[in-house]
Amino acid sequence: MTALILEQLLNGLQLGVLLFLIAAGLTLIFGVMDFINLSHGSLFMLGAYFAVLFQGLTGSFFLAVTLAGLGVCVVGLIFELLLVRRLYHRSHLDHVLVTYGLILVANESVAILWGATPIFSGLPESLSTLVALPFGISYPVYRLLVIGVGIVVAAVLFWLVKYTRIGMRVRAGATNRAVVSVMGVNISLLFTLVFGFGAFLAGLAGALAGPLLSVQPGMGETVLILSFVVVVIGGLGSIKGALLAAIIVGLIDTMGRAFLRDFLSAFLSARVASEAGPALASMLVYILMALILFFRPEGLLPMQKRS
Amino acid sequence: MRKTLATLALGTALTTGFSAQAETVDVGLILSLSGSGAVLGTEMQKGADLALEMSGGKLGGLEGHFLYEDDQRKPDVGKTAAEKLIRSEKVDFVIGPSYSNVMMAVQAPIVRTGTILISPNPAPAELAGANCDANYFSIPFQNDQPAEALGLHMNEKGIKKVFVVVPNYQAGKDVVEGFKRTFKGEIVSEIYTPLEQNDFSAEMTEIKTADPEAVLAFMPGGLGVQFVKQYDQAGLKPMADLYTVFTVFNGVSLDAIGAAAEGVYSVDQWTYDLDNPANKEFVAAYSTKYGTLPSNFAAMAFDAVRLIDGAITAAGGVEDKEAVRAAMKAASFQSVRGDFAFNTNQHPIHAMYIARVSKDEATGALAVRNEGMIVDKMADSYAAECTLE
Structure with a gap:
């Protein structure tokens, strides 16, 4: 047990x-x-496709994942320069309209380039093995690697945001944009960099998820919803909050799927438990979000914001 | 005299004009051609196109026209497409759709108008029993059949402990119901996953802990790619055999899964290596045209077009709807499955096979290959409730 x-x-x-x-x-x-x-989900999808493309070209999985992240970063920068920067001063509704349109364009472009059906994305031999852990657990090496990469990225992010000049500006920009630009910081360059970096992270995630998932048009939408839940629970704009919320959501979703049915069958009949268990498990994350929104509308670890 | 000649000529022109119009057969195809459902829809399109091409663009000797409509796997879009095909295009037949949820939305509006509807894939239980219809034909199976056949196969093999994983929607529940109808052993656990779930790590851990002899999974489309890959990555393949229905198929599915699919079982009514002349001709033509082995979805769409072709030939045209329906019911065509007949509810009576993913000797590509017949002349479980003659 x-x-x-x-x-x-x-x-x-x-x-x-x-x-x-x-x-x-x-x-x-x-x-x-x-x-x-x-x-953002489309950038995730592009990451998965780029990783497959670069793995075919270079033959190295790690190189392919890195290149995929950088490739998506470039795409993100182009997006930002051509389109996104024209939208900052517009309303949220305009953001939603344009970026929803981008989802359609991205899915269709991918379908034209690679086909509408899933493409193969596999793992090298060395990563598709199991590793023995304490307590008699044998766990897939690749999933451990994903955990490792995530921890490293989180550490680097904290260092960047907390101890570097650019991180200071990012924090300042999040707190009060007007003052930052009055202080002589090139805010539009800062925005471009942040957008490119966000795209890099999404691409990296897509490249890492490729071997686990089915790489096909539209694969970004399912993860997008959950990651919005994470952002809302963690507090808008807060990296620390995002990390905390992501781990909570990941754990609640997995534990709910794994144990809720058995847990319910302790109180309810087996039939009701097997009907209600999966239904409730898939709702848990959203129930949590509703509770957070009710009791802490600003999220678990919100950014301090002054306007 | 001159006038008479002119009138005569006009008369002839009119007659030929009318008969030329009557000599075309319009077939509307409602398939999922975009979005994540496109995995199956495009396969069906390939099979149907090939069938028309192989008969020289003719259906029963008449000029055949295909009108494709994309339902995006959405019931409302499918319904709009169906109404367009019936009202403005006035098609003679409809083939489609690709998925059960769309079928439930389009079946009634189509058959009500007297247009013949042929399902190339979904055959939900609701339409096979008391709600069967003279204008509705299912070419591939009734949805429960493969799972029922799998139950029989496992009884025969002496498999006692089975773990079941299906998506949490109607078709998933139908598969489990069908399996329970015949399987005599113990189902150690049945898990229903949300349709939008794409990471199965928790389920893999549960399977490992339950230690079953075999796992039954039904994961349609892209879900199948993810499930089979993760099953392999979790190291479960040596621990428990993976049996699937509607999950792995030749071409895109096996290409996307790769070596992780090797050794996975599948229950099917057709495999590409069945030994009959119609099938050999189909597989050869398909491989030449598309460069891959055909999937069962392509094969069933191919059969659907062939069914129309045979019925028009037997009925001598499309004018007499009664004659066409009777000819369809008689199934006067050569199915790629070999033996094939329609039951009273117009669902197939046919053999079910156990198949396994391994390398095709000729091409070296992975393929779902026949391992033997489970049951011959299998009828579905709902025919008795149907009141059609």
Whole structure:
């Protein structure tokens, strides 16, 4: 039983880390630029496709994942320069309209380039094995690697935001944009960089998720919803909040799926439990979001914002 | 005299004009051609196109026209498409749709107008029993059949402990119901996952802990790609055999899963290596045209077009709807499955096979290959409730 619970905790952590990689970019862009980017999921999808493309070209999985992240970063920068920067001063509704349109364009472009059906994205031999952990758990190496990458990215992000000059400006930009630009900071360059970095994180997440998921047009939309939940729970614009919320959401979702049915059958008949268990498990995350919105509308660890 | 000649000429022109119009057959195809449902829809399109091409663009000797409509796997879009095909295009037949949820929305509006509807894939239980209709034909199976056949196969193999994973929607529940109808062993656990869930790590851990002899999974479309990959990555393949229905198929599905699919079982009414002349001709033509082995979805769409072709030939045209319906019911065509007949509810009576993913000797590509017949001349469980003659 201990082994089962520990393994499910690892599963939850892995899902949480993946969600964090996507939500971090989303929350940065929202927090700093006050820009709602629905097409973030499309950048995730592009990451997965680029990883497949680069793996075919270079033959190295790690190189492919890195290049995919950078490739999506470039796409993000182009987006920002051509389109997104014209929208900052417009209303949220305009952001939503344009970036929703971008989702349609991205899905259709991918379908034209690679076909509407899933494409193959596999793992190298060395990563598709199991590793023995304490308590008799044997766990897929690749999922451990995803957890590792997530932790490293989180650490780098904290260092960047907390201890570097650019991080200071990002924090300042999130707190009070007008004052930052009055102080002589090139705010439009800052925005471009943040958008590109957010795109890089989404691309990295997509590249890492590719071997686990089915790489096909529209694959970004399902993760987008969950990562918005993470952003809302964590507090808009807060990296720390995003990390905390991503881990909580990952754990709740996984533990709910794994144990809720057995838990319910302790009180209810087996039939009711097997009907209600999965239904309730898929709702848990949203119930949590509703509760957070009710009791802490600004999220778990909100940014301090003055206007 | 001159006038008479002119009138005669006009008369002839009119007659030929009318008969030329009557000599075309319009077939509307409502398929999921975009979005995540396109995985199956495009396969069906390929199969149908090939069938028309192989008969020289003719259906039963008449000029055949295909009108494609994309339902995006959405019931409301499918319904609009159906109404367009019936009212403004006035098609003679409709083939489609690709998924059960769209079928439930389009079946009634189509059959009510007297237009013949042929399902190339979904055959929900609701339409096979008391609600069967003279204008509705299911070409591939009744949805429960593969799972029922799998139950029989596992009984025969002596498999006692089975773990079931299906998506939490009607078709998933139908599969479990069908399996329970025949399977005599113990179902150690049945898990219903949300349709939008794409990471199955928690389920894989549960399977490992339950330690079953076999796993039954139904994961349609892209879900199948993810599930089979993750099953392999979790190291479960050596622990429990994976049995699937409607999950792995030749071409896009196996290409996307890769080596992780090797050894996975599937229950099907057709496999590409069935030994009959119609099938050999179909597989050869398909491989030449598209460069891959055909999937069962392509094969069923191919059969659907062939059914129309055979019925028009037997009825001598499309004018007499009664004659066409009778000819369709007689199934006067060569199915790629070999033996094929319609039951009273116009669902198939046919053989079910156990198949396994392994390398095709000729091409080296992974394929769902026949491992033997489970049951011959299998009828579905709902025919008795249907009151059609």
